[in-house]
Amino acid sequence: MLNRMLQQTSLNSNFTRREMLATSVAAAGLASLPSHALARAPVLRGTADHCIFIWLGGGQAQIDTWDPKVLGDPKAKKPGSYYESIPTAIPNVQLCKPLSRCADILDRFLLLRSVHHDTVDEHAAATNRMHTGRPTSGTIIYPSVGSIVTHQRPIEDQSIPPYVVMGYPNLTRGPGFLGAKYGYLYLTSTEAGPPALQRPANVTNERMQRRTRLLKQLRQEYLGQRQVEKVLADYDATIETAQRLAGPQFMKLFQLQEESATLRESYGGEFGQRCLLARRLVESGVRFIEVSHNLNFLNGTGWDVHNEGILNQHLLIDELDRALSSLVLDLENRKLLDRTLVVVSTEFGRPAGFDGRGGRGHHSGSFSVVLAGGGLKLGQAIGQTDEQAMTILSDPISVPSLFATIFAALGIDSSRELYAGDRPVPITDKGQPIRAAFA
Secondary structure (H helix, E strand, O other), X not given: OHHHHHHHHHOOOOOOHHHHHHHHHHHHHHHOOOHHHHOOOOOOOOOOOXXXXXXXXXXXXXXXXXXXXXXXXXXXXXXXXXXXXEEOOOXXXXXXXXXXXXXXXXXXXXXXXXXXXXXXXXXXXXXXXXXXXXXXXXXXXXXXXXXXXXXXXXXXXXXOOOEXXXXXXXXXXXOHHHOHHHOOEEEXXXXXXXXXXXXXXXXXXXXXXXXXXXXXXXXXXXXXXXXXXXXXXXXHHHHHHHHHHOOHXXXXXXXXXXXXXXXXXXXXXXXXXXXXHHHHHHHHOOOEEEEEOOOHHHXXXXXXXXXXXXXXXXXXXXXXXXXHHHHHHHHXXXXXXXXXXXXXXXXXXXXXXXXXXXXXXXXXXXXXXXXXXXXXXXXXXXXXXXXXXXXXXXXXXXXXXXXXXXXXXXXXXXXXXEEEOOEEEEOXXXXXXXXXXXX
């Protein structure tokens, strides 16, 4: 190896004497190492090109879904699961009964039952934590997982957006210091494209041309003012993007009636139709799609099941179960599951005990995040909690390591650095991909 490096160096006539000496010293150092020290650890990498990130806003109770324990009793204030446990397609792994459809195909999933962080009472701070991989900072706005993915894996087709959010948009989903170029397109409906991209019916071509001429005249007044020109350039880029997305290729994706009635019905209601649209967006090439499932009208509280909100929690779980199982099978049938990483995440979990009116509080010491597809080693549960799903007994998973695993599944090197101006910022906060999650 030493001789090969020196031969390659001698062939390069542009090498200086200093560079020659440095190369020789480095090669000598390598030659002195034993052969096993030269072997690098295998790079952990999945096969995903796209990510569907399902967000359960409010804090899903792991003990009532993915990590069931002994049955509890809210009236008697006996801690435990709200629902009975059922067997699954993974031997010796159980789920709560309302997740019966996912239980039947759980061999397509990877359960991470030992995710944890230390943000408990603040929903907003915990949501930020589970979208950026870091605690909230007073000095820097970190980019979201969706923005990092689209930054690291840009798409070439400019007629579709790289990053789409269906749900409640806020700062935690945004690009942070990466800049507006890596922001998201926000969708409010699965029935039509974004209204802001479509010209109002009463604005004719002639009227639009008059507006364009007037805008051009106004801009002449600001030529030469660098700060203003930068703003105008960003504005023009936004207009150009909007005009591209208003084209037929992107708008056609919202025509869900093109799908069979049987398939549409299998996904279920509004949330299910969002998941179906997410699959169509993946087929079109969109890199990252977040689908929020925080529809408070189903049980009055969404996943934040304090007090009486828990009484109809099963409606939320059933809707998730129906849509998620249909999404995974649909992706599999279309040969897209290995190319798509599905993530089911939430800001924190819930405790085993019940509050004064039978609901549950907050618990971030141990909760579950679920993955599917992406070329991962599926059909297993990683991490074990105690008899109340409150304390992690084995394989704790930090939020940075969860993010590193997501990035690795998408072929992104989690050891790379981003830049906030001139300041280098690691993609994760010292996270490492979960080795057991990869084949």
